[in-house]
Amino acid sequence: MAPRPNLNIVPFVSVEHMMQLVLDVGIETFLLELAAVIEEDFRRWEAFDKTPRVAAHSPDGVIELMPTSDGQLYGFKYVNGHPKNTRDGLQTVTAFGILSDVASGYPLLLTEMTILTALRTAAMSAVAARHLARTDSRTMALIGNGAQSEFQALAFKAIVGIENLRLYDLDPTASERCARNLSGMGLSVKVCRSSQGAVEGADVITTVTADKQYATILSDNMVGPGTHINAVGGDCPGKTELHRDILLRSEIFVEYPPQTRIEGEIQQLGPDHPVKELWEVIAGRIEGRRSEREITLFDSVGFAVEDFSALRYVRSKIGVTGLHQGLDLLADPDEPRDLFGMLLRCEKRLKAA
Amino acid sequence: MAPRPNLNIVPFVSVEHMMQLVLDVGIETFLLELAAVIEEDFRRWEAFDKTPRVAAHSPDGVIELMPTSDGQLYGFKYVNGHPKNTRDGLQTVTAFGILSDVASGYPLLLTEMTILTALRTAAMSAVAARHLARTDSRTMALIGNGAQSEFQALAFKAIVGIENLRLYDLDPTASERCARNLSGMGLSVKVCRSSQGAVEGADVITTVTADKQYATILSDNMVGPGTHINAVGGDCPGKTELHRDILLRSEIFVEYPPQTRIEGEIQQLGPDHPVKELWEVIAGRIEGRRSEREITLFDSVGFAVEDFSALRYVRSKIGVTGLHQGLDLLADPDEPRDLFGMLLRCEKRLKAA
Numbered sequence: 001m002a003p004r005p006n007l008n009i010v011p012f013v014s015v016e017h018m019m020q021l022v023l024d025v026g027i028e029t030f031l032l033e034l035a036a037v038i039e040e041d042f043r044r045w046e047a048f049d050k051t052p053r054v055a056a057h058s059p060d061g062v063i064e065l066m067p068t069s070d071g072q073l074y075g076f077k078y079v080n081g082h083p084k085n086t087r088d089g090l091q092t093v094t095a096f097g098i099l100s101d102v103a104s105g106y107p108l109l110l111t112e113m114t115i116l117t118a119l120r121t122a123a124m125s126a127v128a129a130r131h132l133a134r135t136d137s138r139t140m141a142l143i144g145n146g147a148q149s150e151f152q153a154l155a156f157k158a159i160v161g162i163e164n165l166r167l168y169d170l171d172p173t174a175s176e177r178c179a180r181n182l183s184g185m186g187l188s189v190k191v192c193r194s195s196q197g198a199v200e201g202a203d204v205i206t207t208v209t210a211d212k213q214y215a216t217i218l219s220d221n222m223v224g225p226g227t228h229i230n231a232v233g234g235d236c237p238g239k240t241e242l243h244r245d246i247l248l249r250s251e252i253f254v255e256y257p258p259q260t261r262i263e264g265e266i267q268q269l270g271p272d273h274p275v276k277e278l279w280e281v282i283a284g285r286i287e288g289r290r291s292e293r294e295i296t297l298f299d300s301v302g303f304a305v306e307d308f309s310a311l312r313y314v315r316s317k318i319g320v321t322g323l324h325q326g327l328d329l330l331a332d333p334d335e336p337r338d339l340f341g342m343l344l345r346c347e348k349r350l351k352a353a
Numbered sequence: 354m355a356p357r358p359n360l361n362i363v364p365f366v367s368v369e370h371m372m373q374l375v376l377d378v379g380i381e382t383f384l385l386e387l388a389a390v391i392e393e394d395f396r397r398w399e400a401f402d403k404t405p406r407v408a409a410h411s412p413d414g415v416i417e418l419m420p421t422s423d424g425q426l427y428g429f430k431y432v433n434g435h436p437k438n439t440r441d442g443l444q445t446v447t448a449f450g451i452l453s454d455v456a457s458g459y460p461l462l463l464t465e466m467t468i469l470t471a472l473r474t475a476a477m478s479a480v481a482a483r484h485l486a487r488t489d490s491r492t493m494a495l496i497g498n499g500a501q502s503e504f505q506a507l508a509f510k511a512i513v514g515i516e517n518l519r520l521y522d523l524d525p526t527a528s529e530r531c532a533r534n535l536s537g538m539g540l541s542v543k544v545c546r547s548s549q550g551a552v553e554g555a556d557v558i559t560t561v562t563a564d565k566q567y568a569t570i571l572s573d574n575m576v577g578p579g580t581h582i583n584a585v586g587g588d589c590p591g592k593t594e595l596h597r598d599i600l601l602r603s604e605i606f607v608e609y610p611p612q613t614r615i616e617g618e619i620q621q622l623g624p625d626h627p628v629k630e631l632w633e634v635i636a637g638r639i640e641g642r643r644s645e646r647e648i649t650l651f652d653s654v655g656f657a658v659e660d661f662s663a664l665r666y667v668r669s670k671i672g673v674t675g676l677h678q679g680l681d682l683l684a685d686p687d688e689p690r691d692l693f694g695m696l697l698r699c700e701k702r703l704k705a706a
Contacts, residue, residue, distance in 0.1 A: 007443060008368060014681035015361060019699040027696070054407050056422050058455045063427050065418050069409050074416050076431075078451065080458020086689045090360060090457055094683045098431065102411045104443055105433020114684035118692055150693035174690060181693050327680075328367035330447045331467035336439045337527060339471055340503035340534050343380070346372040 008332030013111035013314060017323040021314070022115065024321060028158035031151075035123040035159050038309040042127075045279035047071065048305050052259060060084055062236065068304035074100040075308040077113055081236065083210055092147070092210055093117065099311040109315045110327060113307065120310040121302060122151035125230045126159035128298040129204055131281045131288040132253060133228035137203035138163045143195050143217050144209030144233055145169035145178040152206050152232070153178075157187055160204070165189045168198035169209075196222060207241045208232040220245035225293040232300050236263050242297075244268045250297035253278045253288070255306075264299040275299070361685030366464035366667060370676040374667070375468065377674060381511035384504075388476040388512050391662040395480075398632035400424065401658050405612055413437055415589065421657035427453045428661040430466055434589065436563055445500070445563055446470065452664040462668045463680060466660065471501050473663040474655060475508035477608075478583045481651040482513045482557055484634045484641040485606060486581035490556035491516045496548050496570050497562035497586055498522035498531040505559050505585070506531075510540055513557070518542045521551035522562075549575060560594045561585040573598035578646040585653050589616050595650075597621045603650035606631045606641070608659075617652040628652070 013021070022030050041048070053066045061082030068075060079095035086092055095113035100106060129137070140162045142149055149167070156162035165187050167175040175191045182189055192198040199205050199222050207217045210233060220243050223229065229250065233241045242265050252275045254260035261271060278298065281288040289296050318324045333342035366374070375383050394401070406419040414435030421428060432448035439445055448466035453459060482490070493515045495502055502520070509515035518540050520528040528544040535542055545551040552558050552575050560570045563586060573596050576582065582603065586594045595618050605628045607613040614624060631651065634641040642649050671677045686695035 012680070015684045016681055016699070019696050020703065022696060023700050023703065049409060051407060051409070054404060054418065054420060056402060056404070056420060056427055056455075058422075058424065060456050061458050063420075063422075063453060063455070063458050065407065065420060065429060067407060067409060067416075067418060069411075069416075071411065074409055076418060078429075078460070080453070082456075082458045085457055088457070089689060090459065091684065091686075091689050091692070094459060096460075096682050100416060100433070102409075102416070103413050103435075104438055104441070105414050105416050105435045106443065106447060107431070107449075112682055112684060115692065115696070146690045147692040177688075177691060177694065181691070181697060327365070328369055329449055329465055331368045331444065331465060333444075335530075336442060336444050337499045338530060338534070339444075339468065339500040341530065343372050343375060343468070344534060346369070347376050350373065350376065 006326070007106065008328060008330045009326040010107045010329040011109050011318055011324040012327040013318060013324045015112045015115065018112050018115050021317060021321055021323045022119070025317065027154055031119060031123050031126070031155045031158050034119060034310060034313050035127045037313045038120070038124055038127055038306055039282055041305055041309045042279040042282040045283065045305070050256060053304065066304040066307055068308050069102060072102055073312065074102050075311045077304065077307040079113070079117065097307055097311050099315055107329065109311060110329065111311065111314055113310070116310050116314065118148050118151045120306050121148060121232065122155035123159070124306050125152060125206065125232060125298065125300060126155035128253065128278055128300070129156065129160045129228055129230055132296040132298060133160060133204050134226055134289065134292060137161070137228065139166065139202050140204040140206060141166045141168070141198040141202035143168050143198060143205065143207045145174040146208065146210050148208050148232065149178045150181050152208060153182055153187060154185065156204065162204065163188060166192050166198040166202060168192045168195045202227065204228045204230060206230040206232060209241055215241055216243045217241040218246060219243045223295060225295065227295050229295065229297045230300065231265050231297060237267060240265050240268055247297065250295040252276065252297045252299055253281065254299050255301065255303040259303065260299055260301050263301040266299055359679070360459065361681060361683040362679040363460045363463050363682040364671055364677040365680040366462070366671060366677045368465045368468065371465050371468050374670060374674060374676045375472070378670065380507055384472060384476050384479070384508045384511050387472060387663060387666050388480045390666045391473070391476055391480055391659055392635055394658055394662045395632040395635040398636065398658070403609060406657065419657040419660055421661050422455060425455055426665065427455050428664045430657065430660040432466070432470065450660055450664050452668055460682065462664060463682065464664065464667055466663070469663050469667065471504040473659050474501060474585065475504035476512070477659050478505060478559065478585060478651065478653060479508035479512035481606065481631055481653070482509065482581055482583055485649040485651060486513060486557050487579055487642065487645060490514070490581065492519065492555050493557040493559060494519045494521065494551040494555035496521045496551055496558065496560045498527040499561065499563050501561050501585065502531045503534050505561060506535055506540060507538065509557065515557065516541060519545050519551040519555060521545045521548045555580065557581045557583060559583040559585060562594055568594055569596045570594040571599060572596045573602070576648060578648065580648050582648065582650045583653065584618050584650060590620060593618050593621055600650065603648040605629065605650045605652055606634065607652050608654065608656040612656065613652055613654050616654040619652055
């Protein structure tokens with residue numbers, strides 16, 4: 001590797017810089033471009049080292065490390081999931097991530113990923129739907145109107161062509177806030193009084209609720225033929241959103257079966273229940289939707305490759321925009337074996353100052 | 354948990370701040386205090402969640418994530434090991450770490466750990482030697498005089514009472530640099546022309562070489578009765594420093610057997626070869642050294658609990674010293690479910706500016 005200048009300085013994208021980046025690029029363009037990078041990485045799925053995420057569970061939540069590598073770049077995300085955090089005015093999910101150079105092990109980027117995760121999850125959902133939903137899908141029911149909801153809505157508008165949105169949340173103020181946030185963004189939005197009302201006539205149903213429990217956001221009779229279900233909220237052991245009967249009627253697509261069988265909706269099914277891998281659809285190896293009446297289900301739990309794509313995309317953007325700061329994260333003595341000498345020179349410098 | 358102010362801001366200790374912290378506290382005091390925290394954590398070893406490190410190997414090196422938790426705090430270190438990096442003017446090992454609150458999943462500290470790892474490795478080595486070396490040990494051979502060497506020397510001075518140091522490295526300029534860096538620090542230092550010369554009369558032998566290969570830094574006839582060996586450099590599969598016969602003559606102490614059997618000197622031995630766990634010695638459950646003539650060996654590979662201790666120690670120090678900066682790492686909307694609204698408010702703010 002050729003020497004780089006300022007080896008010790010790692011570009012850092014703060015929350016403020018991430019927001020500026022998203023706004024500069026435009027939210028929908030950001031989602032479209034990110035979706036293209038995710039598709040690119042899913043097409044070369046087999047190039048990735050797919051380590052299962054490393055989870056530290058506690059009574060209140062989980063802290064996870066999600067690493068992956070394509071042999072050139074290495075990425076990982078730190079992410080927590082603490083459903084009760086909202087009670088204390090905290091985010092349920094916060095995240096940050098690192099992208100590194102495999103050849104040297106040096107980090108190339110540190111970035112906030114709370115906002116970025118919401119964007120990549122939405123882009124991923126919409127990528128799946130573009131391959132699985134009926135091509136004439138224009139109406140989406142969005143059940144669970146928390147922190148992810150607007151991102152899901154705009155991703156489905158930009159990537160799938162959704163025009164009509166039907167919102168439902170146990171907490172009506174959440175739906176109202178979501179509708180307000182989306183006003184003027186080109187979607188026709190209706191707040192519904194029941195999940196039943198929201199799904200009537202919907203081509204796509206997105207479930208993205210947050211409670212950590214076995215819940216039944218959707219029951220079997222609510223899902224008509226031809227629907228695509230984007231199940232985002234059921235994403236850890238003990239947390240599901242769909243009635244088991246829906247799963248039995250659906251063609252199920254997943255990111256990475258060993259992880260989804262533990263964390264996804266299909267934790268309700270036997271370990272041998274057939275599922276299809278989304279990357280094979282994207283790579284053109286297997287068919288996605290096979291008929292207008294089929295029910296397709298993307299049992300999304302979030303996988304490290306998606307974060308890798310997001311990190312890669314952000315890295316490609318910060319060079320031009322300058323929306324980052326340099327972080328003095330790595331000790332970089334002039335003579336690599338002389339770490340201690342660096343300390344002594346610092347002492348001299350401080351004394352001289 | 355009571356609300357904290359500026360939840361989104363994570364204290365960050367840069368390389369520069371870490372150096373200032375070490376110099377402010379004083380290197381030897383820092384090592385002594387850090388050793389006390391390590392001992393404290395080793396005494397409550399059973400309280401820790403001991404996940405094996407997550408390693409991503411590549412032809413040139415490895416990138417590892419080392420997480421652990423005591424149920425209250427969660428820590429992890431990112432660390433690379435790339436022996437060929439020095440050729441390109443890069444560090445063999447660079448590292449940074451995070452300490453988080455288990456109850457909320459929120460990070461509490463981000464810090465450089467390249468310097469901190471050298472300090473914690475040295476403190477750990479010296480803690481082990483205090484429990485395993487003969488109490489009258491005053492002379493240490495230090496074989497391998499790279500980036501870790503001065504830290505090892507000062508830790509053994511401060512914690513074990515070593516007064517005389519005998520240096521050897523394949524590269525004589527490394528030994529000379531080490532001797533020069535240590536001048537005036539209260540150690541009597543001699544540069545030797547062979548490892549044989551360095552170990553003559555040494556009470557403690559520390560091996561800390563860097564090449565990733567099966568090497569024989571020490572052969573069997575070089576180790577006399579009563580010696581304590583602190584084997585630091587053999588720390589990954591395919592990288593050992595000691596002749597197998599030395600291992601067979603020694604009482605072997607390790608941090609965490611499942612990891613050391615893969616990464617340590619004992620990868621040369623059968624999977625059932627008896628080893629003792631250092632934490633049990635520190636906790637007073639088993640004996641360390643049992644006679645003046647026994648050869649004791651600390652087969653050190655570095656374990657996540659030591660990094661946890663180091664993170665905990667640094668966190669305890671930054672409050673008083675102010676040697677940190679605030680990092681805008683976490684999105685923290687006023688209303689936790691309204692992440693998107695935070696983006697909209699940012700847009701308004703930017704337009705108004």
